Amino acid sequence: MKALQFSRTGDLAALQSVEVPTPVPGAEQVLVQIKAAGLNPSDVKNVLGRFPYTTLPRIPGRDFAGVVVDGPQALLGQEVWGTGKELGFFADGCHAEYVVLSAKGVAPKPRHLSFAQAASLGVPYTTAWDALQRSQVGSGTRLLVIGGGAVATAALALAKVSGAQVLAAVRRPEQAEALRAQGYATLQLTESEALAAQVNDLYSGGAEVIFDTTGFWLPAAVPALAPFGRIAIIAAPVDGHVQLPALALYRRGGSLVGINSLLYGVDACALMLEQFGRFFDQGLLPLPEGLVEAPLEQGLERYAQVNQGTSEKIILVP
Known part of the structure; x- marks a missing residue:
């Protein structure tokens, strides 16, 4: 699969566009095909080395929305969203075509949110x-x-x-x-x-x-x-x-x-997403606007854009 990955920290030149094997979910895990992934300032800081507990090499990215393509039968085909402290730090994140995580770490995506909108909201x-x-x-x-x-x-x-x-x-x-x-x-x-x-x-x-x-x-x-x-x-x-x-x-x-937010793993975050996610479908929360969608292949330049302080919310789309 295509992914962004860094094997050292200190500057954004460490981030590369690579081909890596598609991960295989274990017991109690799901494989999610990423439809959209949010790019947060913390993702950029991670590549820059601001989080000493990050293990390398690592695929960054915390916030995602996608479709479950492998895992427990009850979840197959479901549109989901997620975020959490593991992703991009000591487990591979979502700036890739697929991500593996706990089956309890995904929540049903609100129907009124597009994949890009859902991916912009996690953190x-x-x-x-x-x-x-x-x-x-x-x-x-x-x-x-x-x-x-x-x-x-x-x-x-x-x-x-x-x-x-x-x-x-x-x-x-x-x-x-x-x-x-x-x-x-x-x-x-x-x-x-x-x-x-x-x-x-x-x-x-x-x-x-x-x-x-x-x-x-x-x-x-x-x-x-x-x-x-x-x-x-x-x-x-x-x-x-x-x-x-x-x-x-x-x-x-x-x-x-x-x-x-980095005190909460994907399971805890999924519970939060599920609690307030229903408010979007009830029309009680505003739908995100003005998102900038960019192909994953532009990840390096988009990371640089966030590092320079852009106010735009960038969504990477595999």
Whole structure:
């Protein structure tokens, strides 16, 4: 089968387009023919050597949608989607024509999603789902989501379905305008010292949950937090450090919740996909738009494009 593969890390020149044997599923596994595979920044960072536990040689790629062509009889022919920490790190991933994984690691693909749309959602939506679940966002929760990326967008949509009060906060005016057009109350971020006042203007007493998807607003988020509130974080500055106003946090009885999608294997992710996947078929979640589909053979240049910071969501199609 055709695949992208790297045998060393450090630069994207390590990634090659290769022919390798089609994998054979073992007991309790499935072979999925890949119809579409998402390209995430973490896939690029993997080739660059940012994940020391990756074993080599390795086919990268975490998010996929496809058709089961071998495995348990009950799954044969099913359209599925999946993601998980094994793929691309210590098991071959989905930037290939086929992938093998646990039979419990695939979920039925929502009917209203195309293969490309489903492949674009794995990491962003499971990350957002985990953040909302673990920070106890539910009906009526006063939630602030900071950032304008894919995870923030997913969190806003999922929180709306849950019945939470949803407030977005972004830096760029065009981002704020787009979110308001989608019906979200939105703050335009300015100085960090102003965040608490901005939030309290809309949420008297502060936000019960703040989800910072940028890693830079943690110090400013603490004064904007309601008593016994929770702050979920998924990122940090390049050096990994940020100053935390601990006194203000514990006086509020506040909690920090670290969110890391690479803590969840394919089986756990499949359960998440199945839970919120039904919302797409019920018309409760927006269908992805503006995806850029590219043949797998363009993988090397598409990896470079993501590494350069493109805002486009690229889908590799074998």
